[in-house]
Amino acid sequence: MTGLIRVLLAEDQGMVRGALASLLGLEPDIEVVGEAGDGEEAVAVAVRERPDIALLDIEMPVMDGIAAAAGIRARVPGCQVMILTTFGRPGYLRAAMEAGAVAFLVKDSPARELAAAVRRVRAGERVIDPGLAAAALSAGPNPLSPRERDVLVAAADGASIGDIAGRLHLSEGTVRNYLSSAIQKTHARNRIEAVRRAQAHGWLPGRLPGRPDGGVT
Amino acid sequence: MTGLIRVLLAEDQGMVRGALASLLGLEPDIEVVGEAGDGEEAVAVAVRERPDIALLDIEMPVMDGIAAAAGIRARVPGCQVMILTTFGRPGYLRAAMEAGAVAFLVKDSPARELAAAVRRVRAGERVIDPGLAAAALSAGPNPLSPRERDVLVAAADGASIGDIAGRLHLSEGTVRNYLSSAIQKTHARNRIEAVRRAQAHGWLPGRLPGRPDGGVT
DNA sequence: TGCCGCCTCTGACAAATGTCACCGCCGATC
DNA sequence: GATCGGCGGTGACATTTGTCAGAGGCGGCA
Numbered sequence: 001m002t003g004l005i006r007v008l009l010a011e012d013q014g015m016v017r018g019a020l021a022s023l024l025g026l027e028p029d030i031e032v033v034g035e036a037g038d039g040e041e042a043v044a045v046a047v048r049e050r051p052d053i054a055l056l057d058i059e060m061p062v063m064d065g066i067a068a069a070a071g072i073r074a075r076v077p078g079c080q081v082m083i084l085t086t087f088g089r090p091g092y093l094r095a096a097m098e099a100g101a102v103a104f105l106v107k108d109s110p111a112r113e114l115a116a117a118v119r120r121v122r123a124g125e126r127v128i129d130p131g132l133a134a135a136a137l138s139a140g141p142n143p144l145s146p147r148e149r150d151v152l153v154a155a156a157d158g159a160s161i162g163d164i165a166g167r168l169h170l171s172e173g174t175v176r177n178y179l180s181s182a183i184q185k186t187h188a189r190n191r192i193e194a195v196r197r198a199q200a201h202g203w204l205p206g207r208l209p210g211r212p213d214g215g216v217t
Numbered sequence: 218m219t220g221l222i223r224v225l226l227a228e229d230q231g232m233v234r235g236a237l238a239s240l241l242g243l244e245p246d247i248e249v250v251g252e253a254g255d256g257e258e259a260v261a262v263a264v265r266e267r268p269d270i271a272l273l274d275i276e277m278p279v280m281d282g283i284a285a286a287a288g289i290r291a292r293v294p295g296c297q298v299m300i301l302t303t304f305g306r307p308g309y310l311r312a313a314m315e316a317g318a319v320a321f322l323v324k325d326s327p328a329r330e331l332a333a334a335v336r337r338v339r340a341g342e343r344v345i346d347p348g349l350a351a352a353a354l355s356a357g358p359n360p361l362s363p364r365e366r367d368v369l370v371a372a373a374d375g376a377s378i379g380d381i382a383g384r385l386h387l388s389e390g391t392v393r394n395y396l397s398s399a400i401q402k403t404h405a406r407n408r409i410e411a412v413r414r415a416q417a418h419g420w421l422p423g424r425l426p427g428r429p430d431g432g433v434t
Numbered sequence: 435t436g437c438c439g440c441c442t443c444t445g446a447c448a449a450a451t452g453t454c455a456c457c458g459c460c461g462a463t464c
Numbered sequence: 465g466a467t468c469g470g471c472g473g474t475g476a477c478a479t480t481t482g483t484c485a486g487a488g489g490c491g492g493c494a
Contacts, residue, residue, distance in 0.1 A: 012325075013303065013324040013325055014324070014325055014326055014327045014328060015237075015301070015322070015323075015324040015325070015326055015327070015328050015330070015331060016233055016236065016324055017328065018240060018327065018328020018329065018331075019233065019236035019237045019239065019240040019328055019331075020232075020236045021328075022236065022239045022240045022243055022328070023235060023236040023239040023240075026239055084232070086230065105232075106232075107230040107231070107232040107233055108229075108230055108231055108232070109231055109232055110231045110232070110235065111231060111232050111234065111235020111236055111238075111239070112235065113232075114232060114235075114236075145439085145440060145441085146440090147440080147441065147442095155409070156409075157409070157410070157413055158405065158406070158407060158409035158410030158411075158412075158413050158414075160406065160407065160480075160481095161480075161481070162480095170441095170442075170443090171442070171443055171444085173442090173443060173444060173445080174441080174442055174443060174444095176481075176482070176483085177442085177443085177482095177483090177484095178441095179481085179482075180481090180482055180483060180484090183482075183483095184483095188375065189375070189377065190375060190377065190450085190481080190482080191409075191481080191482090192372075192373075192374070192375035192408075192409055193374070193375030194375075195375075196374055196375050362469085362470060362471085363470090363471095364470080364471065364472090377450075377451090378450075378451070379450095387471095387472070387473090388472075388473060388474085390472090390473060390474060390475080391471085391472055391473060391474095393451075393452070393453085394452095394453090394454095394472085394473085395471095395472095396451085396452075397451090397452055397453060397454090400452075400453095401453095406452095407451080407452080407480085408451085408452090
């Protein structure tokens with residue numbers, strides 16, 4: 001039976017999730033059998049519903065879409081994972097492929113491509129933007145060590161060396177050294193540029209903070 | 218005649234735009250009469266189609282949704298402007314109201330609220346999240362001077378004092394002074410925190426760069 | 435076994451950053 | 465006419481940041 005294609009949709013913004021569901025719902029051969037607002041929920045629903053396809057956003061709270069992809073691949077072997085994300089970052093694409101995804105779409109593309117991609121995946125194809133694939137290959141793998149990443153993400157929200165050292169239980173000198181090597185590996189000229197370049201490449205984890213920074217006092 | 222509600226939809230991400238259109242298309246009393254991918258296009262289409270309601274994203278390239286709102290209010294008096302944005306920032310809400318918008322929705326909300334909000338606006342109501350309104354009032358108006366904003370946005374992508382001075386045709390000392398006062402007004406401890414806090418409040422222009430930073434070399 | 439990369443740390447140094455006090459010029463407002 | 469805020473600038477100063485050259489320890493791999 002090549003009946004309805006059963007799709008799970010994971011996306012943290014409720015309005016976008018609902019809108020995408022209605023978009024897919026227009027297709028006669030596609031059925032949205034589950035929705036999730038974060039990665040953990042996505043895995044849980046996938047285990048329960050056993051969809052043909054899981055369509056995952058990357059930037060989600062609690063657990064990002066890449067980790068959810070790996071979780072679903074491990075627990076629901078029959079389910080193909082597609083990534084649908086705002087940012088076409090080379091590092092995201094690479095990480096998605098390594099996590100077992102077979103498609104990588106960006107939200108910039110025209111809406112009609114979504115259903116088409118779902119059908120192509122169902123037919124066994126991979127769906128990846130050729131330009132993005134080239135960028136991912138030419139950019140090479142993530143050069144940052146885990147610790148360098150930690151320090152960069154901490155630096156990203158304005159923490160000083162001392163703050164970062166405290167947060168990561170490191171000495172200040174160590175933090176300086178990691179920051180310095182991260183700056184060099186990203187070919188940046190200071191930590192801000194390093195953070196931005198690492199983000200542009202998709203070298204930093206794609207998780208979303210639970211809630212804004214609350215600083216609105 | 219209280220016929221179909223004619224809606225213009227402006228949103229830069231094609232897939233989201235199409236999905237929202239399909240969501241609104243499900244409603245029997247709503248018709249999407251135009252779509253736009255940036256603020257300039259939104260104004261042009263509004264002038265041509267004279268919709269009842271313009272539904273605008275804020276973070277768009279070329280011209281942001283706030284500026285587009287003002288343009289539409291000035292040129293198409295019969296058209297009500299609704300803002301639909303990812304970020305519920307107090308400063309955005311305030312700026313949107315000053316630009317003549319009558320509704321402010323965040324994409325986090327459930328999808329079903331969209332059509333409901335459109336109908337309420339059509340009936341003459343304003344639609345604003347009460348919590349967000351309170352935050353906007355308690356946060357007070359934007360304390361940053363235009364020049365302080367300029368310097369902060371330049372600092373946001375990693376430029377050094379010298380870079381900023383060159384870009385803005387100022388002396389380095391002047392840039393330091395603006396940066397310092399921006400840091401104090403935002404109660405931050407360095408420029409990165411200042412940028413982040415200003416962004417969180419919605420005190421920086423909500424435009425999107427034409428394309429990423431190209432640094433993927 | 436040796437080599438390599440990563441982790442952690444120290445100490446010293448130059449350069450960039452942030453602060454402060456102060457200057458004059460303009461335009462708006464009381 | 466005076467006052468105030470914004471704009472643009474200078475010079476001096478303390479602090480922070482970024483760099484470099486080391487050091488030892490760990491685990492993997494040839």
